[in-house]
Amino acid sequence: MILHVAVLMGGWSAERAVSLVSGEGVAKACESLGHRVTRIDMDRDVAARLAEAAPDVVFNALHGTPGEDGTVQGLLDIMGLAYTHSGLATSVIAIDKELSKQALVPHGIRMPVGTIVKSESLYEGDPIARPYVLKPVNEGSSVGVAIVTREGNYGNPIARDAAGPWQTFGTLLAEPYIKGRELTVSVLDTAEGPRALGITELIPKNGWYDYDAKYTDGLTTHVCPAENIPADVAASMLAMSIESHRLLGCRGVSRSDFRWDDELGEAGLYLLEVNTQPGMTPLSLVPEQARAIGMSYETLVQAIIDEALARKAAR
Incomplete structure (x- = not known):
């Protein structure tokens, strides 16, 4: 069956560049499968652009917020559009x-057993014993991850002028380094x-x-x-x-x-x-x-699309 697939990519997260590459790969695969493709680099007008396109299915190739955190999923649910990957509640969690x-x-x-810490507190002392990992609570692709070791160059305690996620994020998750x-x-x-x-x-x-x-x-x-x-x-x-x-x-x-x-x-x-x-x-x-x-890229893309359409039909 020939479909009209809207490939949603880009956006404004820290993973924008990777999402654009993912989206273009998916778009080309869909075209090679014979589908009609509308490429959408997500901006604040995404709802209007999706409504104008009126696709059979949206392939969500976004990474990070707002494409991975439930925001886009909620929008697509409201619009009644079939879309790939996980739904709103799963994405939030x-x-x-x-x-x-x-x-x-x-x-x-x-x-790993983790603890949420205020970034400011790191300038006073370690939240757990070194070595440990600091990471944003809701970023992907290892964005903002730092490994704090006994011999590391962040300082002990971490120095205010040491480059790291504590300069960008107000709170971080600390976990033992495995x-x-x-x-x-x-x-x-x-x-x-x-x-x-x-x-x-x-x-x-x-x-x-x-x-x-x-x-x-x-x-x-x-x-x-x-x-x-x-x-x-x-x-x-x-x-x-x-x-x-x-x-x-x-x-x-x-x-x-x-x-x-x-x-x-x-x-x-x-x-x-x-x-x-x-x-x-x-x-x-x-x-x-x-x-x-033995599964080609095109077969993988089609399998993900098929699951989205089956889920929509089951509702």
Whole structure:
């Protein structure tokens, strides 16, 4: 069936540039599938532009706020438009790292124990023992993440003039730093239910897996499928990803990010967050894992669209 697909991309978040790349990739895939495509770089007039386009389905290729936090989802719900990825309530919870813990940890999902701190308090002393991680409560793509170590150059306590997220965000989430390996699992909704596509290990060539390492070609090695993962750890990771997708009410596709302290075995596996709007760029992890199991980028895009249309029809 030939569809009119509006691809919503860009916007004004810190992840605008990545969203534009994701959106253009999706738009070209839709065109190669024979669909009619309207590209929309989101601005404050997005409702009028969507109403004028009157698409069969909206492919939400936005990253960060307001495309990932429930704002756009609420708008699309009011307009009665079918759209890809998770709905309003799921988006509100999943983008907020503290709300996500409250939704997942009571059900047995192991996540780092965190504490919300006022950024000003960091100039007086550490909120928890070093090493620890500071991150905004509701940003993605490692935007604004800092690792505070005993030997770090932020100062002890953190200096006011030290560049870091405390200069941008009023409150931050502090979590213990988990040493070990960076791993991720994509979950795709299918007719049979959520399916984990595989496990990828991310090995940054310098430092850690920050924003630049994620989106700059050559800065991170992707091992897909991941190697040397014991069967019990792999099984636990896949199960936690599917269960987190289910508990949060994710739709279409999600990606769960993990840290694994391999010295502790399965007990060293921690879910960091669930991404409801994972990237669709040439370097993105969801298309890579799909490709590893024989699913083309175009087939992946069509599967996400099909889920959105089926959800709309079921309402």
